[in-house]
Amino acid sequence: MIPVNEPFLAQRELEYVTECVRTGWVSSAGRFIEEFENQWAAYCGRRYGIAVSSGTAALQVAVACLGLGPGDEVIMPTFTIISCATAIVYTGAVPVLVDCDPTTWCMDVDQVKSKITQRTRAIMPVHIYGHPVDMDPILDLAERHGLAVIEDAAEVHGAEYLSGRGTIHPAWRRCGSFGTLSCFSFYANKLITTGEGGMILTDDSKLAEKAQSLRNLCFQAHRRFYHEEIGFNFRLTNLQAALGLAQLERIDEIIARKRWIGQEYNSRLSGIPGLQLPVEEPWARNVYWMYGIVLSEETGMDAAAFAHKLKQRGIETRPFFLGLHEQPVFHKRGLFLQDRYPITERIARQGLYLPSGLALTPKQISEVSEAVHEVLA
Numbered sequence: 313m314i315p316v317n318e319p320f321l322a323q324r325e326l327e328y329v330t331e332c333v334r335t336g337w338v339s340s341a342g343r344f345i346e347e348f349e350n351q352w353a354a355y356c357g358r359r360y361g362i363a364v365s366s367g368t369a370a371l372q373v374a375v376a377c378l379g380l381g382p383g384d385e386v387i388m389p390t391f392t393i394i395s396c397a398t399a400i401v402y403t404g405a406v407p408v409l410v411d412c413d414p415t416t417w418c419m420d421v422d423q424v425k426s427k428i429t430q431r432t433r434a435i436m437p438v439h440i441y442g443h444p445v446d447m448d449p450i451l452d453l454a455e456r457h458g459l460a461v462i463e464d465a466a467e468v469h470g471a472e473y474l475s476g477r478g479t480i481h482p483a484w485r486r487c488g489s490f491g492t493l494s495c496f497s498f499y500a501n502k503l504i505t506t507g508e509g510g511m512i513l514t515d516d517s518k519l520a521e522k523a524q525s526l527r528n529l530c531f532q533a534h535r536r537f538y539h540e541e542i543g544f545n546f547r548l549t550n551l552q553a554a555l556g557l558a559q560l561e562r563i564d565e566i567i568a569r570k571r572w573i574g575q576e577y578n579s580r581l582s583g584i585p586g587l588q589l590p591v592e593e594p595w596a597r598n599v600y601w602m603y604g605i606v607l608s609e610e611t612g613m614d615a616a617a618f619a620h621k622l623k624q625r626g627i628e629t630r631p632f633f634l635g636l637h638e639q640p641v642f643h644k645r646g647l648f649l650q651d652r653y654p655i656t657e658r659i660a661r662q663g664l665y666l667p668s669g670l671a672l673t674p675k676q677i678s679e680v681s682e683a684v685h686e687v688l689a
């Protein structure tokens with residue numbers, strides 16, 4: 313079986329993790345945590361990094377930092393992972409959804425404006441499968457309406473966005489540099505992994521302090537077991553940060569490899585009738601976290617049937633997200649009952665991603681591509 317993802321760990325990871333074991337710094341104190349936070353924040357052009365135990369935890373802490381609660385609304389894409397919505401729902405605030413763009417699969421920024429109400433407190437753009445959201449219109453709306461931006465960059469380590477197009481100062485900026493608070497995941501299938509892990513980035517010292525407190529049960533520095541707020545235990549361990557730091561040292565190589573995988577698939581799969589491939593907008597640098605494809609209905613197959621045929625040929629795939637508005641768990645809570653988002657509904661049924669891990673060999677890419685040709689022939 314060619315797996316959909318396989319982490320690619322190297323010698324430096326082993327050295328750093330071994331150092332943790334040797335020195336006994338295996339829990340949530342130790343040199344690697346702060347180094348990983350500082351270096352990841354610097355890489356993304358931010359002042360503060362707060363490491364947490366997962367991307368889901370990062371979103372939860374980010375939302376908690378903004379003090380959202382019942383009566384508040386957050387505008388976000390329906391085409392994303394459930395973590396984005398649960399972070400909002402836990403607080404009693406309500407996610408308000410928009411559909412996605414049919415080519416980038418990221419949130420359709422043109423739909424955001426009409427969803428802004430008196431209750432809107434934040435916008436949550438989510439970069440999808442390695443491709444950035446068109447951020448300028450979001451940042452512009454957020455500024456004009458006084459809204460926070462919770463940027464979910466879990467899938468786009470190192471991806472870049474050309475901001476300020478049409479001005480005299482356009483500039484490429486890394487994803488994760490845009491949000492009031494920006495969130496990353498370091499789960500095993502991400503470009504940089506800590507096994508499980510996440511991080512919140514911000515330039516605001518007060519928000520950074522709050523995030524640090526929230527991830528660690530809101531212990532107080534001068535009176536430890538005295539609590540004025542409710543927090544979480546979302547601490548990352550030194551062991552995990554050791555992995556992350558080692559990976560970060562070779563991020564350029566990791567990104568180059570992901571882009572190479574994306575371009576290899578592009579050249580082998582382009583021109584197949586009925587097959588939509590990932591794009592790279594002129595204002596974006598895609599890191600091809602996962603190589604997604606969407607089948608046209610004319611192929612007579614949906615993604616599930618296609619995945620089954622690939623599996624028979626020894627190739628593992630993953631379906632695209634099912635939109636948040638189609639999730640039974642939210643319907644039970646009376647959310648999104650009348651919502652329809654046709655682009656998301658279509659790609660949720662017709663989309664899947666191919667093996668995209670860093671350990672993928674040229675031979676495997678060629679086998680996967682041949683299998684796709686064969687199934688669609």
Ligand SMILES: Cc1ncc(COP(=O)(O)O)c(C=O)c1O
Binds near residue numbers: 366395438497510
């Ligand atoms: C867009 C997005 N946000 C958040 C998460 C949650 O991250 P984690 O799995 O580390 O909790 C993921 C996970 O893959 C994701 O794809």
